[in-house]
Amino acid sequence: MEERARRIVETAVELAEEGGFEAVRLRDVASHAGVALGTLYRRFRSKEDLLIAAFELETADLERRVAQRPPRGDDASERVRAFFGMATRGLIRRPNLARALLKAHAAGDPQLAKRTAAFHERLHDMVIAALRGARRVEAVPSEAERLLARALTRVWFSLLLGWAGGLHGQSTVIDEMGDCAELLVLGALSKDRSQRAP
């Protein structure tokens, strides 16, 4: 990302940290970043676009943290639980920012579908690495792994949205994510077994 664009995104992150989604007033973002409103709109299609870009920065951060300290555990479900625990705490550490990013993500502008899909891919890779207990995904994932990763991230997003909407607290997100990880991993094992020996 080019310098000017990065400054814009960083400004948006600062404002979001302070006051959440509504505090990211694009006029303010532009003036704090020292650019004109038109320049902001040349780089970003919309407010959502801008916040999705911010979400991508945060995800890169998560990737770094995961690379430095890969989620550990004796079995796949524990490692997955550890991974989502890291991810959840990392996000919720700055609640206003998290809510803003989630809101932009959940709005689901079809114009940003490609970016959103790429975003999910990055999460899936981290989940699959955690499932395998590997530092990085080397072998191409099996269909079962992909399904599992999609299911897990879907549950996670719903939980985060529930948190953002005030339906429950951070601990619910982490606890319930752990329970679901256990169910899904058990289910995948069980299915695998029944398919090998039908």
Added chain:
Amino acid sequence: MEERARRIVETAVELAEEGGFEAVRLRDVASHAGVALGTLYRRFRSKEDLLIAAFELETADLERRVAQRPPRGDDASERVRAFFGMATRGLIRRPNLARALLKAHAAGDPQLAKRTAAFHERLHDMVIAALRGARRVEAVPSEAERLLARALTRVWFSLLLGWAGGLHGQSTVIDEMGDCAELLVLGALSKDRSQRAP
């Protein structure tokens, strides 16, 4: 709901069917429903509030359909799959409306948390009935059933949001929901077995 409020919601539904979320301009809703803008705002806190009310109407519709034709299948996962198939098709039958309702739901205004929670409860009840193969939920649900129902509806919402955001089509929603239902139900069975005989 009182007559005036119902007329407002129905008008919103009509506009949403035609042109989605943006087509629900509150000035238009008010004038088409024959009330002043202020009256609309006396009944509904916001555009989201209005569309959540519309979502509740649609859910009541789903409840009626499920009561008339309970999801059938030889095991729990097939019945759950059948239920979400019904629900998905019922919603996506009117894509513009569905996207509008989902967008309002996903915005997750904390002021509407209570309503949203009640909404989820209704879904969970239907899911648990499907799990049991019962017409209605008679016995109080076990914790395992609740967990399963929450996990399933969470996956479903994420899938719907993905559909609404153009990430994938209706068939992906239905197919992947089926796959996840299988995994989760298998996982729950497997966990149950290991807990009974550890």
Added chain:
DNA sequence: GCCCGTATTGAAACACGTTTCACTGGGGAA
């Protein structure tokens, strides 16, 4: 029939995302 409190109305105003446009300044091509 009269009075009062409350719901409703109509219209205006405000906030903010988004668009538009004429103007400027700087960097590369000739």
Added chain:
DNA sequence: TTCCCCAGTGAAACGTGTTTCAATACGGGC
């Protein structure tokens, strides 16, 4: 150096969600 192109600028305008407010209509109690 001169010219051209175009990203950047500043300001205004627009649309729509939301708020406000004075004026009005209505329905129940006296």
